[in-house]
Amino acid sequence: MTDQPKPSLELLIAAPRGFCAGVDRAIQIVELAIEKYGAPVYVRHEIVHNRFVVDSLRDKGAVFVDHLDEVPDGVPVVFSAHGVPKAVPAKAAERGLSYLDATCPLVSKVHRQAERLVAAGRHIVFIGHAGHPEVIGTFGQVPEGDMTLVETVEDVWTISVPDDQNVAFLTQTTLSVDDTAAIVSALQARFPAVQAPRPDDICYATTNRQTAVKAIASACDLMLVIGAPNSSNSVRLVEVAEREGTRAKLIQRAAELDFGWFADVRTLGITAGASAPEILVREVVDAIAQRFDVHEREVETNRETIAFKLPRGLEAA
Known part of the structure; x- marks a missing residue:
């Protein structure tokens, strides 16, 4: 038979x-930190969103925590590829912790744009998903109240901003290209003077x-x-x-x-x-x-x- x-x-x-290059770099940073400092190396938040990667790094000596308070004194800490609010490295420095920032450079670019826009007096409309670490990190770059989150086209029509003539938008780097284009069109219809990022933030x-x-x-x-x-x-x-x-x-x-x-x-x-x-x-x-x-x-x-x-x-x- x-x-x-x-x-x-x-x-x-x-x-x-x-x-992608940002993920590759973040993983390398954790691996090299373990090589340089020895285990354990603490990582605030999952370095990247993948259980296999996180488990592999844990096996090598990485310890993943949600909050800086969980990191003991005298050990290095790595910040994830998604980026962190400014308060996190400030708190690490205050505690004398040596830290390594594995934030993807394309996310860091959005952080710097946010700072520049607020310094220029613009209110930022940020297109992203509420609660995502990248969104939390970006909001943490500027004073509270200087940025408003929109997730959908419908949100665009319900938000209020201090000055319709002084608005800019930025976006999370990992969004749907098509969805974001629809939200941007709605923003441009509601706020004709809105300033767009150059180049586009979606990575x-x-x-x-x-x-x-x-x-x-x-x-x-x-x-x-x-x-x-x-x-x-x-x-x-x-x-x-x-x-x-x-x-x-x-x-x-x-x-x-x-x-x-x-x-x-x-x-x-x-x-x-x-x-x-x-x-x-x-x-x-x-x-x-x-x-x-x-x-x-x-x-x-x-x-x-x-x-x-x-x-x-x-x-x-």
Whole structure:
């Protein structure tokens, strides 16, 4: 008796996908800090939103905490890639803690823009998701009351600002490009004098990953996004695929695959959020290949060559 042949499955893998330069840099900072100072190295908030990455760093000697108060005296602390309010490094300095800032340079750029706009007397409308660490960090760069959050087009019409003629907007770096464009159009309609950031705040990696999903989603019967449920850019990739009319599922690991999803699937799309390592993509593909005769093709829409410098003092570690 011969084994039944496996059903055939076309696999379209989006590129770019997975780690971006900011995530790569943040992880390196934690690893080099452990190498330089020895374990434990404390990290305020998940360094990036990915359980596999966090667990791997924990195994190497990183300790993740939610608040600076949980960091004992005399040990180094790293601030996550999402950025922190100004009060956090100020408090660390006050306590004499040595800290390393792993904030993504593209998030730091938004922080500096916020400071400049407020110094110039403008009120900032910030497009983002309430409660996201990046939003909390950006709001913490300027005095309270100088920035107003909008999450939807509807919000634009209900907010009040001190002076309609003196408004600027900034955005979280990991938003849906299409949703943000709609909110910006509404802002420009309500506040014709609104000042836009130059260049756009949505980061290159978020934009590229969404573009890559758009390029393959309509050709797929199902799209898998590998990423964490608290990862803004990963959740946006699911939404992008669904807007193209394609069923999409967010999974963290191969163990979360449900092969019930695969009934009638002939072409499967796969991508990964900016904080998901490539090893998880391969894990998912290998698990699928145990059940299907997989024909894999990478569809590249852009090639990323960006790399960010490490903080001084760690380069040599």
